[in-house]
Amino acid sequence: xxxxxxxxxxxxxxxxxxxxxxxxxxxxxxxxxxxxxxxxxxxxxxxxxxxxxxxxxxxxxxxxxxxxxxxxxxxxxxxxxxxxxxxxxxxxxxxxxxxxxxxxxxxxxxxxxxxxxxxxxxxxxxxxxxxxxxxxxx
Numbered sequence: 001x002x003x004x005x006x007x008x009x010x011x012x013x014x015x016x017x018x019x020x021x022x023x024x025x026x027x028x029x030x031x032x033x034x035x036x037x038x039x040x041x042x043x044x045x046x047x048x049x050x051x052x053x054x055x056x057x058x059x060x061x062x063x064x065x066x067x068x069x070x071x072x073x074x075x076x077x078x079x080x081x082x083x084x085x086x087x088x089x090x091x092x093x094x095x096x097x098x099x100x101x102x103x104x105x106x107x108x109x110x111x112x113x114x115x116x117x118x119x120x121x122x123x124x125x126x127x128x129x130x131x132x133x134x135x136x137x138x
Contacts, residue, residue: 026069029056034091034099038136042097046081049093053083077125082108091134092126099134100126107131 033052040048053071060069074082079095084104092100102108109125 024060024067024069025063026056026060026066029059034134037093038099038134045097045099046093049083049091049099050081074121074124076108077123080126082124082126092128092131094126094128100128100131101134102126102131 029052033049033056037045037049037052050073053073056069057071060066068086070086072084074084076082076092081093082102083091083093085091088104090102090104090107092102094100107127107130109127111122113120113122
């Protein structure tokens, strides 16, 4: 928080300025999960990242005062694992074990199953040329 002064017409008044950007303990946990997953052998990455995601969900469930954090997991039409967050971002682990940052809607060809009461994802086809690959920093 930052304290600033502004004039009220009656002289200066002190107000507290707060950032509108919400952060969460899950943000750091997710960054660490991505870094650790990149260090693992490619074949182990999907299952390892899934364990990290479930650990983050469990941790955040015990902290209801924080911003909610969830992740839905799908298998892409190419055999990839797609981890979709609740804020429009996805992480894809392709069949070769590479990690990709994706936008949940723009970076997939998505089909849906529609019923009278629901709209469910039927298939996700990753559009890798539109995504950004996560690379291990050395």
